[in-house]
Amino acid sequence: MMVSTKGRYALTVMVDLARNEGDGYVSLSDIAEREKLSMKYLESIISILNKGGMLMSLRGKNGGYKLAREPKDYNISEILLLTEGTLAPVNCIMQEGVQCEKAATCSTLPLWAGLDKAIEGYLSAITLEDIITGNRKKMLGDYCESCAPEEKAE
């Protein structure tokens, strides 16, 4: 799996915060309860988001977290990169120019680099706002029969 629960839950937390903006600071226990996730685990995840400058936090009673920017100003790539460390689909693609020693002659490297680029391109084009507004066209393209089709009354 390229994206573990860490990144997935991080995004869930960001979406939850975006949805509950305006209520001031939102406590982690509220988020955990709403999203049905372990609060203890979310603690370690939200700590990464906070240290990475994605959030503002307030300690003590009535404290909690809120977004540091507006939902439209977060792209999904940066959220996942921060929490996952990397989004590279293979081990031989590193960040910051670190390369496999066979790189110079490796004929499959361009494929992996291209895949990495495709993933990065997709995720950086989508914002937190796209998710909360359910911008399916942007996320799924023009056609998507298979994904969450309209429900029919039986």
Next chain:
Amino acid sequence: MMVSTKGRYALTVMVDLARNEGDGYVSLSDIAEREKLSMKYLESIISILNKGGMLMSLRGKNGGYKLAREPKDYNISEILLLTEGTLAPVNCIMQEGVQCEKAATCSTLPLWAGLDKAIEGYLSAITLEDIITGNRKKMLGDYCESCAPEEKAE
């Protein structure tokens, strides 16, 4: 990582076989030596490719493997799918319609589905032949400064 050494080496094996077509059957020890990979490990990987109908094999002396089709008739997606089992970037995207129980109300699911589609789309558009001919435009798009730039004499 979405693609482990298993899938990566499988592709390497396929590329090696494509390059050495015409020599009849190619032995695994030759491949392992050329690619500098553990023969014992490759054994288990090539066995998956073989059982999946990607290869033809011949036992005994002078035996080995060769491609079952022409390089242009393999796309990368099918090779990786066979060896990795799935290419889904997250655990909550399953094949064959198996779904997370929160799927109906999950606001991030369309994102993951879209990402999955983007990955699948990219990988199924590229063939084994594209790799052996080094079709960089198809793999990397029109621009790629960062990936394996021309070498300059110093």
Next chain:
DNA sequence: ATAAATCCTACTCTGTTAGTAGGAATATGT
């Protein structure tokens, strides 16, 4: 003071990854 919250460090359990080991079956050349 007390309660409610963030913050911090350390631990554990489980499954997956990346192989290794040893041998059985099969085909070829001499």
Next chain:
DNA sequence: ACATATTCCTACTAACAGAGTAGGATTTAT
């Protein structure tokens, strides 16, 4: 017939990453 080179098959293992748990220290509103 026999030695050799190959695929084929089952089982095992060491190391790492993922997914949390546990326990408490610190901070702030009331």
